Each structure stands twice: as structure tokens, then as C-alpha cells.
Amino acid sequence: MNPLAMHPFDQAMRLEAAGGAQAGTWLGATSPAYGNMVGPFGGTTAATALQAILLHPDLLGQPVALTVNYAAALAAGPFRIAATPVRTNRSTQHWTVTLTQADPSGADSVAMTATAVTAVRRETWGGDELPMPDVTMDKALPRLMLSTPEWTRRYDMRVVHRMVPQAWDGRESDSLTQLWLRDDPPRALDFPALAALCDAFYPRVWLRRATRVPAGTVSITTYFHASSAALAEVGDGYLFAQARGQAFRNGFFDQSAQLWNEAGHLLATSHQVVYYKE
């Protein structure tokens, strides 16, 4: 890669003011570098929702919570995204975000909705209750190389515990994955990148069943436990991440994920509900 070129994640995050009366409406486009099986990688879409907020001139504070609902697979190409601060309090701000694309008839249709809370965070008592598993980064761990989908090639993943079934033999197991991960090429961590990393797990239902079935996230919620300064301290270091399903029932399952920095500080906790077939 040309070291002077823009990082593919920064390319994916590019938003241009749509103009018009309302601040916070932007034009963007899906990024082939983060292509998924159908539409773009949902992590990039979640990051874009956050990016639309972070670029808003009225932003108060830093991200605390983000929920992204995938209403439809995004079509490859341009989209419009609007972030609105619906309520601004003394130290917290509540956001709604809507992403639309022109459907085949030319009418705008909603492909994603999001809500977020940003806040000015203050010094308080604090503590982590969920300890990082007792692991240390070992660069000798082999890198997971999947040929598809394309977005998996944008992440350097070093698997500590089961990302992909050993055999597609339909033998049931648990759905726990643990791995070290970071952007590839390496990139200094920020909130949009962290929002995307929270979605960088293989469908739990594939791992649990050792069977590939159609599956796709319908909603993801991420809580941020770090300041931008704490993310800057991570730089382009690895995060330790784990994810596990809780219940698989009638076409939907949920999973919970946690991401720590190398020193064992929890940076984000994330939850999602995923559609699956059969």
C-alpha cells in the first residue's frame, strides 16, 4: 500500500455535507474495501452512523451508547445520512440517525436507523468488573486468513479461541470466540473504528452449529467505556475481543462482546441480535 494513500477505513468514513438548511445531513458511499456477503460490513455502517454524529457542529461530549438497526442490506453506492440532536441536556445529548438510499423506483427508503447518547464525562470513582481473560498478546499466533468476505481482510485477527469451526460437520458446541484484533493496515484507534471492531465476529450460529446458514445482524448496541484520550493511547495496538451467543430461538440469536486494550481495560461492551435461517 502506498503509505501516502488514505487508510481504507478513513475512505469508508468520508461524508460530505449535503447542504440545505439542516446541519448534520451528509452524503456518503459504501466502500468495496469493506464488502460483505450482502451489502457492506455492518461494522462500517455502525461506524458511519457515529461519524455523522461526530462531525455535527452541535456535538456535545463523546460517545457513551450507540444502537444501530439494519433495516435493509445497503445497496452498493451512494447514501444519505442525517444525524439530529433531539435533546441536549447540561452534560448529555441524545441523537437519532437515519440512513436512506434511493430504491429502484427512485424513492428514498430507510436502510438504517440509529440512536446514540454522547456525554461530557467527568472524573468519578470507577472500576472494571469484568476482567479480561488471562491472556497476553503473542505475535506468533497465526493470523486468520479468510478469502471472503472482503471486509475480513481489513482486520488483523489472531485467534486465541475458536473463530471458525474446525470442520463443517454439524457438531454442536458453544459459540465463544476470543481473539486479538486491529485494523489492517494498522490505524490509530478512534470511536468509529472501535464501533466497527465490535461487529468483527463471525456469526455465532455458524460456530455453534458448525453449519453455514443465512444470517445477518438486525440490531447492534455498543457502550463505550473509554475517552478519546484512552483510545489514542491504544494507538494501533491490538485489542483483545471476545463474543458469545446467549439464546438461539426461532430465527434470531443474540450475542454479547467485550473489547479490552492490551493492559486489560475494558474499552467497549457490545450486544447484537442476529437473524438466521433454518
Add this chain to the structure above:
Amino acid sequence: MNPLAMHPFDQAMRLEAAGGAQAGTWLGATSPAYGNMVGPFGGTTAATALQAILLHPDLLGQPVALTVNYAAALAAGPFRIAATPVRTNRSTQHWTVTLTQADPSGADSVAMTATAVTAVRRETWGGDELPMPDVTMDKALPRLMLSTPEWTRRYDMRVVHRMVPQAWDGRESDSLTQLWLRDDPPRALDFPALAALCDAFYPRVWLRRATRVPAGTVSITTYFHASSAALAEVGDGYLFAQARGQAFRNGFFDQSAQLWNEAGHLLATSHQVVYYKE
């Protein structure tokens, strides 16, 4: 209680069509029976967001995911709530919900936003991965009686493991609570009641620090793993519920909760991020 009277939860859930061109806009009012320290119990507010969706004439399917953002403490009295199906697919539907109240100047201001996904759920392979702790309901367990806030008196809570610190001595511990709970008076379980029960935990930060500090939920996300038929089977039985914090940092902590029926089937998983001071 007069057995012919309406259950207080049903009273709290009453919404009246606001009329006008748009279906899905309703008028309601906060319920003193579910009063909290400031404003009403957030569980009731979350349930009201779901109720506005469930009453909508265009509803498709049953709840899968619900995110509720508390933008401001509700004032005691009337509110307006609007539920909009922003995208309807073949088997899933995406919703946005906004609750407004007149502020002192008479202008409408947003007090709550929500998003939800409903879906027609089909028979598929399924499994619970998160087992219920090895407990059985024991009616000899003493009922937790708090004199305030008022909403706690609307729930029958039988504590298995630490709801309230033994002493307010500032001694730190973990924040795990386990209890059996159901509505009081008993009431057949439905989706709004389950959404409310997911919020029926004491602030984790109080338990963790054995210190009372100002605290309030800013956002809650609940995933539903049961059909209305499965909820009807529970009837007015107890649910086993647990909640635990994960990270407490710079004025916000998150907690994750799980609710099982007596037979050990996971009915809902729920996550929230909570503001705290000091």
C-alpha cells in the same frame, strides 16, 4: 385490591389515539403507582414505547429488539408518544418511537426516543447457551420490602443473591444480583410487562460501592427470546432474573441482565448504560 379493578400495570399502559392524520400517535400519562425517585420507573417508560408499537394497526410480527433512550426525566402528567414503522420487510419491521412532553414554555420537547425490531418468527433450530443458575423457586424466601421508591412495591421480589448492600459502609464488592420476580398483584406475562421487568434492578453502582450516589439509566436495550405463546405459558409465574455491571468509568456504567422462566428457558436478555455521579 378490588379484584374487579384494572391492574396498575394495565392502567400505566393505557394509550388513547391522538387522532389526526397519522396512525400510531397516542396520548398517555405517567402512573403514580410506578413512581421513581425522579419521574416514573424507566421500565414502565420502556414498556410504553413497546405498547405504542403493539397497538399500531400496521404491526408485523412480535418484538425481537427494543432500545429505549431516556433523554430527560418525564414530568408527572400527560405525554404524547408516536410509533412509526420506518421500514417493513417480508418478515421484519423497523420502528422508531418518540415521546414528547410540553416543557414549561409550552413547547414540545423530546423526553424519550426508542427503536425496535419486530418480526414474524419461524420454527428453526434453537438452543440456549446461557444456562440458568442452578436454583429453584422457594416461596419461603422472604420478599424484599423497600418503602420507596413506589414502583418497587409493584413487584414481588425474592432475593437469591444480594439486591441491596448489607450495610452502607462503602465497602466495594461485585454487583451481581439474582432474584425471583413477578408483578404484584400477579399478572399474566406479556411483552410490555417483560420489557419493564428487565429494568427492575437496583442501581448496580450502589451495590458495588455500598454507597448511594445519584444514578439513572440513559439507555436500555432488550432482546426478546420468546413468543407471545411462551409468555402466556408463564402466566403469572415467577421469573428468575440476574444483573451485573461490567465497567464503571467516568460517570457511566453498563449492566447486563438475563431473565428466565421457572423451567430455565431464557425469555429476555437486556443491557443498559447508567449515569452516576461522584
